[in-house]
Each structure stands twice: as structure tokens, then as C-alpha cells.
Amino acid sequence: MPFAQEHTSSYYAATVNEVTDYPRLKEDLRVDVCIIGGGFTGVSAALALAERSYNVCVLEANRIGWGASGRNGGQMIGGVSGESQLLKKDPGLADLMWDMGWRGHDIIRERVEHYDIDCDLKHGYVDVAIKPRHLREFEAAEAKLTRRNYPYEHGMMSRQETSDALGTDVYIGALKNMGNGHLHPLNLVIGEAQAAVSLGAVIYEQSAALKIDHGDAARVSTAEGSVTADFVLIAGNAYQMVEKSLRSRFLPVRSFIIATEPLSDELLDVINPHDLAVCDPNFLLEYFRLSADKRLLFGNRFRYLGEDAAVIAANHRPRMLRTYPQLKDVGIDYAWGGTIAIPINRVPQLGRIAPNVLYSNAYSGHGVNVTHLAGEVIADAISGTMERFDVLSSMPSVRIPGVSMFGDTIVNLGVLWYGLKDKL
Template identity: 55%
Template sequence: MVSEPHIDSYYVASANSRTDYAPLRGAKRANVCVIGAGFTGIATALNLAERGYDVHVVEANKIGWGASGRNGGQMVAGIAGEARIEKTLGAGGADMLWEMRWAGHDIIRQRIEQYGIDCDLKHGYADVAIKARDVRKLQKELERLEQRNFPHEYRLLHREETCATIGSDAYIAALVNMGDGHLHPLNLCIGEANAAVANGATIHEDSPVLRIDHGSRPTVITGHGSVSADIVVLAGNAYHRIARKLRRVMLPVNSYIIATQPLSDEQLASVNPLDLAISDLKFVIEYYRLSADKRLLFGGRCNYSGDDPAVIETGLRPRMLKVYPQLADVEIDYAWGGRIGVPLHRVPQIGRLAPNVFYSQGYTGHGINVTHIAGQILADAIGGTFERFDVFAGIKPVLLPGAHSFSKPLAALAILYYQIRDRL
């Protein structure tokens, strides 16, 4: 395995700083060794470091190199597979789940404030409806917000209001929710990593982990060093190749984003004038928002699995123009993609490979929120509190034979299936 630099994305170009933590060299010891410096790994490390653990994070590439530094930046509540999770919970379970649904946002807001992280956080989000069945989903969600006395502003918009709010006539309704929002994910990830280091954690970049030697004291091995620890946490999500067992339960699905040049004031008057994060309700979703410097960041699927910006632009630009035809003359400055971990039953996978080897992965499109909850759940479990950990660890994964070896064609087939369902 060879370390790779960050990809060429809008986020890398606008990062507050570059990180340059030294690679792992020699034999080290720690209480906890975390593999992977995306949101899962960093949130876990920060939680543990704040609680006084000696934590080492070992990252193959750079902090936020994976999905965490490439995503749509949409801070959306909810946990994929909620219905399935709720079924497994006893009395009081629905309340716990509702609380967890939003918990990641509170952690993020608190981290930003406590550590002074500059990551362009803005509140305001809209789910938009294309079909009548989407409107029914929005109405159901509205009822849940009402029943739970949701503390933030929210409103169901009908067709004309939706057109005016989104700046597009592509939708028939929208549910605007000021509790969700959007942010610069790479700057958040780097800010949290620096906070973990300030609390005593050690981070090693450019250090691909080759294997874990299991035992009473598991040891994480890289090309030039090792960390022997009481506990190892595997946080490589859709990018890791170390634990074959974890790859059989999740499909790595690619999603892509294009970033336009900064829009003019005139264009901004008609494109997303309230500066919301916006997402449709298809299985294969399209999501978009404005960056702090007023580019439209438009994300979705391409029938492609590579990383050529020209091909990504060719795939996504027509979709963007379907929503915003007024942007026909706008240049695309960046185009990139990343890998999302999608479990076959959609429920995030938080569990243990051995009594002293924990993992968390597979948040589908809700990773910004759920990784922050997962970091806390893992730190609690390492500290001996298993209440929320057991909720997830108790849900049996669905295994897909061959998922490890044939992930690309299987992911393409799954997407095709969902694209057909979206059209029905």
C-alpha cells in the first residue's frame, strides 16, 4: 500500500491549513490505536483524548483524505436504517433513537465552539419532493417533528413556495428544517484532529496499516512501525482492506460532486437564495448547497467509478442544469468523487471483531452526523458503558457472498436497481 496525497477538490483548495503529522516509525505503545483519520477515527480519538486516554491515530494518507474530506457537507439528522433499529429496541427505544438522530449535530456545534474551528457552519436544510410519494414522506416527517416538539424552525412548503425558496421548478414540495445545515467537512475534520492532538493524542499520517496482529494486546503494523495497544479501533470505512469480514457486509458506493465557479450576485438571487443544504428523496440522491465563496456544490451519482474530473463533469453537469438551467454558462472549477460505505441492511455497523478490536463503519449518506455519535459510542464502550453500543452491535449484518472480491460490479448493480426504483 502506498500513501496518496489529497485529491484535487474545492475542499482541499480552500482548506484552512495543510496537515503534516509524521509517519509512524518504530515500535510504540498506547491505550488505544485508531486506524483511519476520517470523522469516525478522529471523533473517537478526540473523545478518548479528552477522557485522558493515550491515543495513537494511524492514517494511510492524510487527515480527511477519505469520504470525510470529500463529502457534500450536508449536516443531516437521522441514522440510516432507523426503522430496523427501532424494531430491535424495547420500551423507550424510540426516544433513545430520536435523541441519537440529532446528537451528532450537538457534538459538532459544541466542538466548533469549544475549539474555535472555522468550517463555515450554516443552519438550514431542505428535503425536496419530486413525486407524490415523496410528499407523503415529508408529511410524515413533519408530523414527527410536531409530535416531538422539535425545537428548531421547520416548515412544509407547497409548490410555488418551493420554487421561490429553492430557485428551481424541479420540485413539488419541500420540508425546510433549520436544525440541519451545512459545513466545510475537511476543515471540520482537520480542526477536530488538531483538537485531539491538543488533548494529547498522537497522529501519524502517510502510514498505511498492513495488518493487525490480534492477541491479548493487539498490534497495528505499518511498513515502518507498529503500535501495540490495549484496544484497537478500525475506522477505515469504505476504504480499508484489512478486515475481510467487514468488507463482506457493506458495499463501497461512489458519489461525485462538481463545484462551479463562484456565482454572481444576480445568479445567487435565483439559486438557493436562503443558502440551504438541499437534497432530494430518491434512493440515488442528488444533493447540493452553496459554499462560503458562493459556488454551487452539486453532488450525485455518475455511471462511472473512476476519478477523471472531465468525466465526472460530463456526468453531473446535465443533472445540475435540470435543476438550475440558469447556470448553463457557468464554468465547473472542480470535480471529484469519493467512496461511501453502504451496509446491505443500511444500519451503521458498530461492533467488535475481538474483545479488544472495535469498529464502526457504513453510515450511508448520513456520515457527518452519525460518525460523531459513533465516536462517542465507541469511547463510551471502551470506557465500559455499552448501552448505545449494544443497540448497534446487536443488529446482525446482512452478508453478501462475494462482496469483498466483486464490490465494484455489485455496487453498480445495486445502483442500477435503485435507479430503476426511482423512476417508477
């Protein structure tokens, strides 16, 4: 578990609005809620609780947004992963799951506006099809959007329309959804942390939670202090070590992103004139979008490549050029990776390890949206409203034996297997 690290050398860290410098915890605190982990889940829950006048403390081992939340593709995509599993169990949940699938977007939009968070939020997204079966899935999704009176513009795009919108011929069609979008994730989570602090929350960085002593009030210890709280939320996602039993419930899959140098207006007009976020439906998916300063941010889920930016860039550039040969003379300015927690059944992992110690982790690739839903659901549960927490925590998690000991080997085997499935 990395402790007291600075941000990875990403495009986001290089363009952050504020470099956070919250203190280390060096005292013994008493609060209502102690949150372990300062990513979207932890910060989003902290803000939702502070808005309800709870006395909240966030402990972050590194920096706010240091984990997946400050490194991701920034694609704000609707839906809760693993939803079909929950609906198979109880079809009566269809309305609630539909509402939950879009709730994170509303929370993000409301916060960006209410707290005036500068995070380059833009609307416009396409799911792109590589195979005919993808088109069939998108047509079903499109029919559902229509049936549900989805309020944002949406519709299928033909092969030609997709090629015109994206300047590439690798896709056979697409589903456009103008309610999804993209944003600068590190600036969002830092802005939300500032908002929580403005409402009385306290944040400690470089203050890893090392141990939880359970009781009517739980005590969370760090190297130099402690927090005693009526409730604890474990929100360390793929990076947490304080409760090891939670780590065997998902595959820690790596995903990597490269950011080009800013593109010329001529190139932008060809490759993405409508500034859409783009994602394919493979497990080893490719996803890309433009940054506010007009770089192409091109990401891919992949086997473990380490942290070396040069290695990541060398590996990903040919992938980007397969889609965009037009960028052959364009330089790569940033390359980085992060870890995504993917449960076998894809259902986000919410639950309790003790009556007053909750956890919320593992949203597969849908975390931007679902972490914001989860923050609100956790705040509800702590305030005594259980409906959504009970639904999301109802699915038994599947343990993956050996994943904490042989993590990278198991993940690489999993990646090989899913890569084969993608090709079918």
C-alpha cells in the same frame, strides 16, 4: 487500498485551512487506544477519548480526511440510517434512537465553538420532494418533529414556496429543517484532529495499518513501526483493507460532486437566497448547496465513473442544468468523487472482531452526523458504558457475496436496480 496518497483534487482540498503533515510512524509505540483511519469516525473517537484523558494514536494511510470525510457534500443531516430496522426489532428504542439521531449535530456544534474550528458551519436544510409519496414521507417526518418538540424551526413548504426558495420548478414541495445544515467537511475533520493533538493524541499520516495481532494488548503493524494498544478501533470505512471480512458487509457506492465557479449575486438571489442545503430522497439522490465562497456544489450518487475530473464534470453538468438551466454559462472549477459504504439494511456497522478490537463503519449518506455520534459511542464503550454501542451493534450485518472481488460490477448492478426503484 490506496496508501500514501495526497487529497483528491476537490474544492475542499483547494480551500483547506491547514495542509496537514503529520509524520509517518517509524517506531514501536504503546498507547491505550490505537485508531485505524483518520476520517470523521477515527478523529471524532480520538478527540472524544483524548477529552477523557486516554492516550490515543491515530494511524491514517493517506492524509487526515483523505476518504469520504474530506470529500462529501458537507450536509449535516439528522437521523441514523436504517433506524426503522432497529425500531422494528425493538420499538422500545424510540426515545434513544431519536436522541441518537441528533447527537452528532450537537457534538459538531459544541466542537466548532469550543475548539474554534473554522469550517463554514451554517444552519438551514430542505428535503425536496419529486413524487407525491415523498411528500407523504416528509409530512410524517414533520409530524414527528412537532410531536417531539424539535427545538429548531421546521415545516412543510408548498410547491411555490420551494420554487421561490430554490429557483427551480423540479420539486413539488419540501420539508424545511433549520437544525440541519452544511459545512466544509475537510476543515472540520482537520480542526478536530488539531484539537485531539492539543489534548495529547498522536497522529501518523501515510502510515497504513497492515496487520493486527490479537491479544490482551493488540499490536497493529505499519510498514515501518507498530502500535501496541489495550483497544483498537477500525475506522477505515469503505477504504479499509486491514480487516477484509468487514468489506463484504456493505456496497461501496460512488458519489460525485462538481463545484461551479463563484456565482454572481444576481444568480444567488434566484437559486438559493437563504443558503439552504438541499437533498432529494432517491437512492441515486441529488444533493447540493452553496460553499462559503458562493459556488454551487452539486452532487449525485452514481455508477462508477473513475477519478478523471473532466469525465465527472462532463457527466454531472447536464444533471445540474436540469435543475438549474440558469447556470448554462457558468464554469465548473472542480469535480471529484468518493466512496460511500452502504449496508443492505442501512444500519451503521458497529461491533467487535475481538473483545478489544472494535469497528465502526458504513453510515450510508448520513455520515457527517452519525460518525460524530459513533465517535462518542465508541469512547463510551471503551470507558465501559455500553448502552448505545449495544443497540447500534445489535443488528446482524448482511454479507454481500463477491463484493470485494466484483465490487464495481455488483455496485453498478445495484445502482441500476435502485435507479429503477427510484423511478417507481
